Structure formats: C-alpha cells, structure tokens
Amino acid sequence: MIDLISEDQHLLKELEGLLGAVEPGSEALPAVLAALRDALRAERTAAYGVDVGPDRYHTTFLHGVGFVEPPPVLAELFDASLPPAGSRFGYFDPARPPPAQRNQPVRFSPLGLTETLRALPLAGEGTLWERLGLSEQEWEQARTQLAAHSMNLYRRLGLEHMAQMRVLVCEGETMLGWVGAFRPEPFTEREQRLLHALTPAIQRRMAMDRKLREAGLLGSALGAALEVLGRPAWVVTFSGRVMHTNKAGRARLEQDVQGVTAQVRDCIRSPPGTGPLFSSGPLRTTGLPDHYLVLDPGPPTEPASKLPVLAQRWGLTAREAQVLEHVVQGETNKAIALHLGCAERTVEVHVTHLLNKAQVESRSALISRFFQS
Numbered sequence: 001m002i003d004l005i006s007e008d009q010h011l012l013k014e015l016e017g018l019l020g021a022v023e024p025g026s027e028a029l030p031a032v033l034a035a036l037r038d039a040l041r042a043e044r045t046a047a048y049g050v051d052v053g054p055d056r057y058h059t060t061f062l063h064g065v066g067f068v069e070p071p072p073v074l075a076e077l078f079d080a081s082l083p084p085a086g087s088r089f090g091y092f093d094p095a096r097p098p099p100a101q102r103n104q105p106v107r108f109s110p111l112g113l114t115e116t117l118r119a120l121p122l123a124g125e126g127t128l129w130e131r132l133g134l135s136e137q138e139w140e141q142a143r144t145q146l147a148a149h150s151m152n153l154y155r156r157l158g159l160e161h162m163a164q165m166r167v168l169v170c171e172g173e174t175m176l177g178w179v180g181a182f183r184p185e186p187f188t189e190r191e192q193r194l195l196h197a198l199t200p201a202i203q204r205r206m207a208m209d210r211k212l213r214e215a216g217l218l219g220s221a222l223g224a225a226l227e228v229l230g231r232p233a234w235v236v237t238f239s240g241r242v243m244h245t246n247k248a249g250r251a252r253l254e255q256d257v258q259g260v261t262a263q264v265r266d267c268i269r270s271p272p273g274t275g276p277l278f279s280s281g282p283l284r285t286t287g288l289p290d291h292y293l294v295l296d297p298g299p300p301t302e303p304a305s306k307l308p309v310l311a312q313r314w315g316l317t318a319r320e321a322q323v324l325e326h327v328v329q330g331e332t333n334k335a336i337a338l339h340l341g342c343a344e345r346t347v348e349v350h351v352t353h354l355l356n357k358a359q360v361e362s363r364s365a366l367i368s369r370f371f372q373s
Helices: 006-021 029-039 071-081 136-157 189-227 247-255 257-268 303-314 318-327 333-340 344-358 363-372
Strands: 044-052 057-065 106-108 119-121 163-171 174-183 233-237 242-245 278-283 291-295
Touching (some): 006 029, 006 189, 029 174, 029 189, 242 247, 257 291, 303 318, 303 344, 333 344
Antiparallel strands (some): 106 119, 106 163, 233 291
C-alpha cells in the first residue's frame, strides 16, 4: 500500500474514477492526461504505445496535452524519431522493458542541463543504471540512442530543458504504453507516489484498450470469414446489439430490421438450436464481455444450382456430393453422420476426399471455393 496524504488520496480517487467511467472503446487517456497534468502540476502530459515491426518501431497510439503541435503533427514527429527495432528508446527497449522499470515511475533531470542524464528512480540502491535494471554498457548505449534519436524530438517540442517523470505501463513482460509528464521544475517524491498509486488503474485501462484494438483488427478477418458462409451471419454483443454482419445478414436487416434484431436477441438468450436462428456460442476475449456469433440456419446462397456442376467438375461420388451439400451449410461431421445414417469416421474420410479433389487444405477454404466457383 502506497502512503498518500489526504489531498492526493482524493486526487487518486478522481483519476481512477475517470479511467473507469469512460465507455469501453472510447479514448479515456486524453481526459486522464488532462486531469493528470493538473494533479502533478505539470506543463505537459503524454502517453504513447509502440509496436515492434521487423525493421523499426511503429506508433500504435499517441496522446498529448499542453503541446502546441496538433495531434497529427505530434504523431508524425514522434513516429519519425523512433529508432530501428532492437534499439533502445531512452533507457528501455519497448520490446523488452527491464523488470526494474515496469510499472515503476521514474524522475529524470532535464536532458539539456546535464551530460550525465541523471535520473531518480522510485526506490533501490546501487548505481543509477543498476536501479534502472541496466548494465553499465547498456547505460552507455542508452545515452547514445538518446543523442541519436530522442534529443532532436525533445528540442523540436521544447522539452530538452524540462524535467520528466514517466512510467512504463506493463502487463507482465509486455509494455502497454508510456505515460509521462513534463515541467521546468523537478518532480517531487510525493508526485511520484501519486503516479505510482495510479498506475494499476492505467494498466487495467490500457490492457482493455489494447484488447479492443486487437479485436478490431480481428474483426476484419472475421468479416472476410463470414462472407464465405453464404448465409446471413451476425456478431452480437452481450446486450443483443448487432455490431458486425456480412452482406447476406445486412440484406436481411434491411428487409426487417426490427424482426431480425428481435430474433437475434432471442437467440442469444436461448439454448442453441431452439429458435428460428441459432448461435455458435460465445466469442470470448479475456477482459471483455462475451459476444456471440449468430447464423441463419437456412441453406446457403444457391447451393442446389452449384452442387451438380461442382460435383462433376471435381469428380465427386454421389456420397461425396451429399457430404459436400451438408458441409457448405456449416454442419459438423457428427451432424452430417446423423443425417446420412453413417459413422462419423466415414464422414471424416469423405471430407478428406473432398479437400483433395477441390485442392484446398481446410474446411473453410472448401466452403469458400464452393461459393466462389
């Protein structure tokens, strides 16, 4: 437990409340940075995240409060200053932040006031680089990198004569983001304790925001996968709101938005297969509410007209054609075996033959080729 005076305890509750109050999917950090600037009596505050590419680092997000430069210019300047992958950015490598620096606020002297680039970590004894979790060689390399990549950025933004306090917000070994403040006067131990106490709440928020960003990227892949089903499909939130659909699903919504929406909501509240629509079950992401994939059980688009043509083109037996008809409707091997009155293992053999004859490597690729042929 970090000891805080009553005034700072009140500030901490306000800042934690602000982090938790902003709706998921919205940018909470700009509002928190503005409040943090006041709480730390700073001139400017900033937060950024970086991702490690094959050749260099890339900015995943950047927010700044108190800067003259507009956000697009600030982001462009920052991204241009990032070093090649494998290099240190300041006193840490974003791909492998030292354990001693994870979630630990650090105070730094202005870069332009001293050649030694002195810093005052939160706690610990020994040399400065040891307290930062660096070897003396790594410390010298960090100074070189600062001179090569960071100083120009600091000068461009007018930060070289400002003291700095920052924290590397991490989840395990993964760096979620950098949060820091700048002002002409050195930061105090009291302000360092306040930022330290706030860090767990910032970490929770950054972890959730990262999952949402990743879910957004996965959404594009999911959208492409849904299109090959050949039937209406919807991704639904736990409250029943349709957040993504394929073309067939969008067409159904345009025909009867109220009726389809009601059916989708009934579906996610009922056991699979008991209603006019069925769900494949919840889509779970740690730290986020469950979402659901809901499919229309009707036949795919024009399967009857495609089946004889493709059966002849691919040289299918009558039984393989029957299995293919059920596969493209999204049925499992077990369900197909029940329909055809055979063993599930027999269906597996037929599916293997279908993959070979269609020259594809997976069930989803087979469905895709069926509807695209």
